[in-house]
Amino acid sequence: MKRGLFIGRFQPFHLGHLRAVEHILRKEDELIIGIGSAQYSHTADNPFTAGERIEIIMKSLRQTVDTRRVYLIPIPDVGEHRLWVSQVISYCPSFQTVYSNNGLVKVLFEEAGYRVEPVPFFDRELMMGREIRRLISSGGDWRSRLHPDAAKYLAEIGAEKRLATILKPDF
Amino acid sequence: MKRGLFIGRFQPFHLGHLRAVEHILRKEDELIIGIGSAQYSHTADNPFTAGERIEIIMKSLRQTVDTRRVYLIPIPDVGEHRLWVSQVISYCPSFQTVYSNNGLVKVLFEEAGYRVEPVPFFDRELMMGREIRRLISSGGDWRSRLHPDAAKYLAEIGAEKRLATILKPDF
Amino acid sequence: MKRGLFIGRFQPFHLGHLRAVEHILRKEDELIIGIGSAQYSHTADNPFTAGERIEIIMKSLRQTVDTRRVYLIPIPDVGEHRLWVSQVISYCPSFQTVYSNNGLVKVLFEEAGYRVEPVPFFDRELMMGREIRRLISSGGDWRSRLHPDAAKYLAEIGAEKRLATILKPDF
Amino acid sequence: MKRGLFIGRFQPFHLGHLRAVEHILRKEDELIIGIGSAQYSHTADNPFTAGERIEIIMKSLRQTVDTRRVYLIPIPDVGEHRLWVSQVISYCPSFQTVYSNNGLVKVLFEEAGYRVEPVPFFDRELMMGREIRRLISSGGDWRSRLHPDAAKYLAEIGAEKRLATILKPDF
Amino acid sequence: MKRGLFIGRFQPFHLGHLRAVEHILRKEDELIIGIGSAQYSHTADNPFTAGERIEIIMKSLRQTVDTRRVYLIPIPDVGEHRLWVSQVISYCPSFQTVYSNNGLVKVLFEEAGYRVEPVPFFDRELMMGREIRRLISSGGDWRSRLHPDAAKYLAEIGAEKRLATILKPDF
């Protein structure tokens, strides 16, 4: 049984993430999607709760991915990087390979003895996530970058109004 | 879409839990299994990590349950009960009904406006969990109370030795 | 300006506390009522939130005490006793005298250079609080031990049902 | 009984805050002044402890406000916004209306079912607070922006020296 | 360079601990004394601060041990056992062998790949520590179980009065 870990904040999960999941599942038997900074929500960088992120991911995966091969695991930050690696290991079923393009994640998991592989075909998460959040807050075209079912869900929970209000200076 | 939350510590997930899951899934479209006290492990009351508990639950469900209808969500304690309800709500996809036989859980979720239903056909979690942990630590017959695949996994990770050592006084 | 600190958990504030407040206010210009363990609620030992405790105290004081001379300050525990003293000092207006019958409070504040005086005419808080909580949970005569307006408020928020459910074993 | 919540950090409480309190008390029977970020002090943004802030507010209110209608409640941050709303509700007597000009506060309390109203006649807290802190640290004219009794108290506790030293780079 | 870790709470460090240190230093080049539960003090189980424990240990070691070969490192608990191992490793210089008679410590460090050896010639810490604390609180003969310089220091800081007051019920 080969199992990989794909870790990110997924604020929100977009088509770049979806392609990455599909790619990794061609190499691994099972995939853990670790939802980092799980405890945060309602901020400019982390607008959605872990539960909302899980709904977004599930709606994005359902049509093209066998979700029985996928674990969605919220992982709260601990604020101390060395402990964070132990935290990830404790919260997840066992895995052998970590998929990440983040330098710190690479250092920490390699020091703990794991193989770390880059995420291919993947627009860089940080910038793309930030750009999508900016588009949501300003009424731009963010829907085309998400799975249609995820976009529909975000509209239902009032994502545009939430982000606009959070990002607006005092009125 | 009707979604229920079944919350417990699942140390470990046993046949009583399995029957409860099967029962709830006849009433709900989807079920969230909330794995409480997620951050703890290696103690007498919480011997297994959240990741290990997820593996045990998955192995127990796979043969008889459509796991695409189930979410496994580790939820760390916050130590303050009012905040804990908000924590549960933040970590989980939306749900309408909570399944629990615990008085405090019932009070807290009812005060927050949720419906709380007892878990039928369910041997009482606390006592049964404690009894199974005692059996594991002392080499008794704990295997018959778990799904065979879960019991096999526990044997592989050395559950008997771990529990015996944790519970043994200083040597 | 002489200011005293009367510190307790006040779960709930009863007639013994009220007499103590009246007594201290004959010796001090102003009194801080420090509501300890402020973050806890819905447990057997700490059933009421800090906000509920503030309402109970205010209703108890209003008829006989000039509340302009009184500060009600919730103080969360920090779990480390030395830091807790700094925490109390940080959360409160300056004070010179601490009123408490608790050994640890006495040691900690004396080591920090404060005068600590016993609370006279005061039935022992811990036992009395515990006894009143037991009476609330079992439908005994708890009302006669509280100020009538406090008892009325507790009835309105469903204190009896909350305590009975918290204290009841799994059903 | 109509009760409002006016929430801010009050670093320090100034004449704009005072006018806001007077305004709200014409609409509400009672007012809770929630002192946010209560645990912080001795930083550029949060120079004063919760206890010092309570003294400043009390000295500012006493001459023109019936303080028996006002609750001063320090509320520590929890770092997670959803939990913070539960924290505020737990620390305060019950209230119906929140007064705030902050977008995040508005989103969070509206999602929790509260009415949120802007604070009228109120110079914007963030900028004004920051400007006053700058003036204190640099020996500018900060006294005219505070109630005279609050300014006198700040002088007594050495606010100018504290802020100048905190803000000065290493010497 | 062979380095060992001897971990305990040392409440207080007694002659059994001293013999253990002398023994381990015959087998190791250097020894780390990890002072666990470092953040606690003024409780029945953890009466002394980490700083006081460091003074007690130093006074106990100075006459017979080359303290240049010894590191005294306070290590706060994190409350989660898996993270605690990472915490210990992060706070200490690198080491190869752990000396402990505690089952949980043995399990945790063996799972992390360390060698764990029992502490020979060593009266059982928990019971002996508890017994010594009881003797201090009740004015019994605790001095003969400590190094004379450690006993003298404890007398100077008022250990008997502190423990008696902490352990005494409300007066």
Next chain:
Amino acid sequence: MKRGLFIGRFQPFHLGHLRAVEHILRKEDELIIGIGSAQYSHTADNPFTAGERIEIIMKSLRQTVDTRRVYLIPIPDVGEHRLWVSQVISYCPSFQTVYSNNGLVKVLFEEAGYRVEPVPFFDRELMMGREIRRLISSGGDWRSRLHPDAAKYLAEIGAEKRLATILKPDF
């Protein structure tokens, strides 16, 4: 017995720190080196664990300083400045004088009644530390600013690669 406290983050301990230690030890009988922000590592500002910092300091001191007169004490941040002073006092053997060039440290310890003295002959920690970390990450000449044994240790643990990877944007 005169004892001083020299507090810093020591990321890493360099020749400026070494000269400061030698200077202070001419005025004090013993010196506590308090290693602040002890819990952090693997970040741009705090790349090294407390344990690694202890090794670096020990290797730097050994040839010219009698380490029996020195205590190396990791002190975790508490995030609240007033509590942090209590934390420092709790973690350290008693001391009379604090050596620091930081404004906040000076204010906090003077308010707690300690003497605070500047660190003479000492290039400013913050800038120098930051500059050295930049040099390590970019392969510049950082070795000449550290004790040779400390530099050798940093090379062995792969400090250049760690800092380069942490500081590099996503690849």
